[in-house]
Amino acid sequence: MQHLVQVWFQWVEQWGYLGIILLMAMESSILPVPSEIVIPPAAFLATEGKLNTFAVIAAGAFGSWLGATVTYWVSLWLGRVFIARWGRYVLLSERKLERAEKWVHRYEAGGIFFARLLPVIRHVISIPAGIIRMNFTTFSVMTLAGSALWCSVLTWFGQKVLTRPMIESKDATALIKAVKESGNFHAIVIACVVITCLYVVVVTLTNKKRSG
Numbered sequence: 001m002q003h004l005v006q007v008w009f010q011w012v013e014q015w016g017y018l019g020i021i022l023l024m025a026m027e028s029s030i031l032p033v034p035s036e037i038v039i040p041p042a043a044f045l046a047t048e049g050k051l052n053t054f055a056v057i058a059a060g061a062f063g064s065w066l067g068a069t070v071t072y073w074v075s076l077w078l079g080r081v082f083i084a085r086w087g088r089y090v091l092l093s094e095r096k097l098e099r100a101e102k103w104v105h106r107y108e109a110g111g112i113f114f115a116r117l118l119p120v121i122r123h124v125i126s127i128p129a130g131i132i133r134m135n136f137t138t139f140s141v142m143t144l145a146g147s148a149l150w151c152s153v154l155t156w157f158g159q160k161v162l163t164r165p166m167i168e169s170k171d172a173t174a175l176i177k178a179v180k181e182s183g184n185f186h187a188i189v190i191a192c193v194v195i196t197c198l199y200v201v202v203v204t205l206t207n208k209k210r211s212g
Contacts, residue, residue: 013167021062024147025066027067027123028123042158056151057148059152065140072126072139075131100127106136116147117149
C-alpha cells in the first residue's frame with residue numbers, strides 16, 4: 001500500500017492537473033486514494049508557481065465529480081440487489097448501504113453536499129444516489145459544490161503546513177500526518193460534522209412541522 005501511495009503522489013508531481021483529476025476521480029469511487037496526498041501537495045506546488053491554486057481546486061472538484069458520476073451510473077445500472085450482494089467485497093456492507101440510502105432519501109440535495117465534506121461517507125454516497133435514481137443534475141451540482149469546498153480546505157492546509165523537504169522526501173505518510181495532525185484540520189473537520197448535524201436537525205424538525 002505504501003508503494004501505491006508513493007506512486008500516486010508522483011502522479012501529482014509529474015502529471016499536474018491531469019494527475020489531480022485522475023486521483024480525485026479514484027478517491028470519489030470505491031478506490032482507497034486519500035485526498036490528503038493529492039490536493040495538499042498540488043497546492044504547495046502552486047505556491048512555487050508550478051501550478052495555479054484555483055486550477056488545483058477546480059481540477060480536484062472536477063475529478064471528484066467524475067469519479068462520483070461513474071459510480072452513480074454504474075450503481076444505477078447494476079441495481080440494489082447486485083450491490084447489496086457483492087458490496088461487501090469493497091467494504092460496503094448491506095447495513096452501510098441501507099443507512100446511506102436513508103440519508104439520501106431524507107436529506108436529498110443537502111445530504112449529497114454535506115456527505116462530500118465527511119470522511120468515509122463521501123466515498124460511498126454516490127452509490128445510493130444512483131440506486132434511487134436521484135436527479136442527476138441535482139446530484140452533479142451538489143457534488144461539485146461540496147467537493148470544491150473540501151478541496152479548498154485541503155488546498156489551504158497544503159500551502160500552510162507542507163514544506164519543500166516534505167515534498168522532496170516523497171514520504172506520503174509524513175504528508176498525510178502533517179496535514180491531519182495540524183490543529184486547524186481537526187477543527188475544520190469537527191466544524192463540518194457540526195454543520196451537518198445542524199442541517200439534519202433543521203430538516204428533521206421542518207419535516208415534523210409539515211407532517212403536523
